[in-house]
Amino acid sequence: MALGLGLAVIVLALAIIASLAWGTRSIAPSAVWDALTSPEATGDEALIVTTLRVPRTILGVVAGAALGAAGALMQAITRNPLAEPGILGVNAGAAAAVAAGIAFAGATNIGVYMWFAFAGAGVAAVVVYAIGGVFGNNGSVVRLTLAGAAVAVVLSSFTTALLINYPSVFDVFRYWDVGTIQGRDLSIVAAVTPAIVVGLGLALALTPRLNVMALGNEMGRALGANPRTTVIVAAIAVMLLAGGATAAAGPLAFVGLAAPHLARAVVGADHRWLLPYSILLGAVLLLGADVIGRVIAAPAELQSGIMTAIIGGPVFIAIARRRRLAKHERPHACRRPPHPHGPTVRAVESPRRRRGAGPPACHRCGRGARAVHRHHHRPAARCGGGDLRAGRPARRDGGA
Amino acid sequence: MVIGPNACGKSTLLKALSRLLTPRKGTVTLDGRAVRDFGQKEFARALALLPQSSQAPDGITVGDLVARGRFPHQRFLRQWSVEDEAVVERALAATGVADLVNRGVDELSGGQRQRAWLAMVLAQDTDVLILDEPTTFLDIAHQIEVLDLCEALHQEGGRTIVAVLHDLNQAARYATHLVAMKGGRVVAQGAPKDVITEDLVAEVFGVRAQISTEPVTGAPLMIPLGLVGRP
Numbered sequence: 307m308a309l310g311l312g313l314a315v316i317v318l319a320l321a322i323i324a325s326l327a328w329g330t331r332s333i334a335p336s337a338v339w340d341a342l343t344s345p346e347a348t349g350d351e352a353l354i355v356t357t358l359r360v361p362r363t364i365l366g367v368v369a370g371a372a373l374g375a376a377g378a379l380m381q382a383i384t385r386n387p388l389a390e391p392g393i394l395g396v397n398a399g400a401a402a403a404v405a406a407g408i409a410f411a412g413a414t415n416i417g418v419y420m421w422f423a424f425a426g427a428g429v430a431a432v433v434v435y436a437i438g439g440v441f442g443n444n445g446s447v448v449r450l451t452l453a454g455a456a457v458a459v460v461l462s463s464f465t466t467a468l469l470i471n472y473p474s475v476f477d478v479f480r481y482w483d484v485g486t487i488q489g490r491d492l493s494i495v496a497a498v499t500p501a502i503v504v505g506l507g508l509a510l511a512l513t514p515r516l517n518v519m520a521l522g523n524e525m526g527r528a529l530g531a532n533p534r535t536t537v538i539v540a541a542i543a544v545m546l547l548a549g550g551a552t553a554a555a556g557p558l559a560f561v562g563l564a565a566p567h568l569a570r571a572v573v574g575a576d577h578r579w580l581l582p583y584s585i586l587l588g589a590v591l592l593l594g595a596d597v598i599g600r601v602i603a604a605p606a607e608l609q610s611g612i613m614t615a616i617i618g619g620p621v622f623i624a625i626a627r628r629r630r631l632a633k634h635e636r637p638h639a640c641r642r643p644p645h646p647h648g649p650t651v652r653a654v655e656s657p658r659r660r661r662g663a664g665p666p667a668c669h670r671c672g673r674g675a676r677a678v679h680r681h682h683h684r685p686a687a688r689c690g691g692g693d694l695r696a697g698r699p700a701r702r703d704g705g706a
Numbered sequence: 707m708v709i710g711p712n713a714c715g716k717s718t719l720l721k722a723l724s725r726l727l728t729p730r731k732g733t734v735t736l737d738g739r740a741v742r743d744f745g746q747k748e749f750a751r752a753l754a755l756l757p758q759s760s761q762a763p764d765g766i767t768v769g770d771l772v773a774r775g776r777f778p779h780q781r782f783l784r785q786w787s788v789e790d791e792a793v794v795e796r797a798l799a800a801t802g803v804a805d806l807v808n809r810g811v812d813e814l815s816g817g818q819r820q821r822a823w824l825a826m827v828l829a830q831d832t833d834v835l836i837l838d839e840p841t842t843f844l845d846i847a848h849q850i851e852v853l854d855l856c857e858a859l860h861q862e863g864g865r866t867i868v869a870v871l872h873d874l875n876q877a878a879r880y881a882t883h884l885v886a887m888k889g890g891r892v893v894a895q896g897a898p899k900d901v902i903t904e905d906l907v908a909e910v911f912g913v914r915a916q917i918s919t920e921p922v923t924g925a926p927l928m929i930p931l932g933l934v935g936r937p
Binding site: 385387514515517518520521522524525527528529530531532570574575576 | 721724725726745746747748749750751754755757759760761762763764765766767770771774775777778780830
């Protein structure tokens with residue numbers, strides 16, 4: 307896995323080189339090198355590299371890393387594979403707070419409106435978690451995702467309203483609606499980087515706890531990890547990471563979703579590896595999306611936020627479709643009689659099932675298998691012979 | 707060993723013992739010290755709990771799962787040690803899942819999975835183990851395997867094991883101290899042959915039963931005849 311991490315670093319290095327060399331105007335790597343190493347290189351090309359592409363590339367790395375880490379953290383804390391600062395409205399919250407800060411408080415300097423971004427990210431996260439039932443016991447993957455989507459829509463229309471009505475807001479971030487890493491100068495990057503570095507440090511320090519918490523709240527506590535501190539520290543880290551990235555680049559979705567999933571495909575469920583990989587892959591993804599956006603629409607450019615959505619949208623759908631969004635690991639007992647063909651029935655996951663052909667049937671006997679599926683694949687906490695269709699969380703022995 | 711009908715407070719008792727719930731009245735003590743005075747990890751080094759239902763994250767391997775039991779022994783600067791390695795290997799061997807180290811937990815059968823979780827709890831290396839229905843979902847061979855393992859841990863390892871069992875005969879056979887609960891209260895406790903009586907089974911479970919003696923070990927043997935008040 308350490309080897310893979312080295313490989314990921316190499317891929318990132320390639321992405322950085324591509325980002326420096328490719329664009330509306332293609333610049334030879336040697337010219338890029340000259341521009342970077344010799345301060346007296348002036349010329350057009352050197353100017354493009356030092357004033358445009360270098361800040362853009364650094365921001366791509368920093369913001370991508372931040373979003374990748376934030377996504378991995380949110381997925382771990384919510385145990386929701388669709389959790390991500392973009393989808394759950396955290397980035398939208400940061401953007402709305404920045405727009406409000408510029409419009410109403412006259413905060414035009416990144417050093418000032420960055421704090422609005424942190425506050426907005428934090429408030430949005432708390433609101434979405436509350437609506438999505440993370441604090442209670444009635445949360446579900448779908449509920450949290452819907453809560454995030456709804457809050458994100460409300461917040462981004464608020465941001466749009468401010469952009470339209472306040473010229474000052476419009477001037478400061480006219481590309482903010484979709485998010486981009488282009489056209490930010492180094493001072494902006496420098497302002498958010500410390501916050502993001504602190505956020506990354508917190509995230510990495512949390513990884514052993516995240517591993518334990520992944521076994522469930524009770525198990526986590528039984529192993530000596532306090533869920534409350536873990537959640538709070540993770541929330542602070544997400545606030546710094548998503549807030550920092552959004553303050554500099556605007557709301558970017560899907561990077562935080564795709565990076566941890568890619569990482570998980572490579573390293574599995576161990577957060578001590580998952581998080582570093584998510585950080586590196588987040589940077590690769592954002593930078594890659596940005597470079598592709600420059601190349602496919604040349605001589606014009608597609609903003610990186612649009613590119614991440616074009617690439618990330620299908621990823622989101624694929625994850626939502628493919629995965630059983632919640633699953634139990636230890637078997638559980640039901641009072642319902644088992645289906646005669648038992649848990650081997652894989653009706654709902656069967657690729658042979660035609661969509662729209664009514665309720666799935668058992669592949670052996672053709673009888674309705676949904677009950678079987680539900681019977682055998684529900685999370686243990688939800689199943690216990692109660693009326694699952696009514697969604698009543700029945701317990702096997704009434705909670706004894 | 708704790709027995710009692712459904713919803714009589716067995717799991718609640720175990721949760722209070724393991725500090726997941728704070729009792730409204732009274733204190734839970736471990737070796738004379740109130741459990742709430744323990745530090746988080748300190749307590750997890752003294753007492754391990756296997757809840758009734760646990761969820762393993764997607765794609766986790768058995769080895770990784772068991773290794774997570776070492777969390778309370780790790781500190782920020784001392785992550786993985788030779789001792790951790792040795793304890794995990796012992797836990798894997800004791801539960802017979804050493805061959806499955808690299809298999810994903812979600813590929814395992816029910817019995818294997820339960821043993822993997824037991825291995826994780828063993829890796830916690832505590833003197834007290836609390837198991838909430840460790841044999842449920844297992845076939846008879848795996849049930850005996852788990853209970854024999856617990857017995858060995860108790861007798862050779864000198865560990866205290868608190869477990870909820872639903873099978874009265876198994877409880878009678880394996881328990882050194884049996885606690886019967888009903889309606890949130892302890893009704894009887896003591897040696898199995900003093901606790902498992904016809905009157906108690908009728909009172910606690912509402913079952914008419916005949917108690918005889920198991921010929922091999924001499925433990926009480928309960929034969930259910932029917933429900934109390936029904937022919």
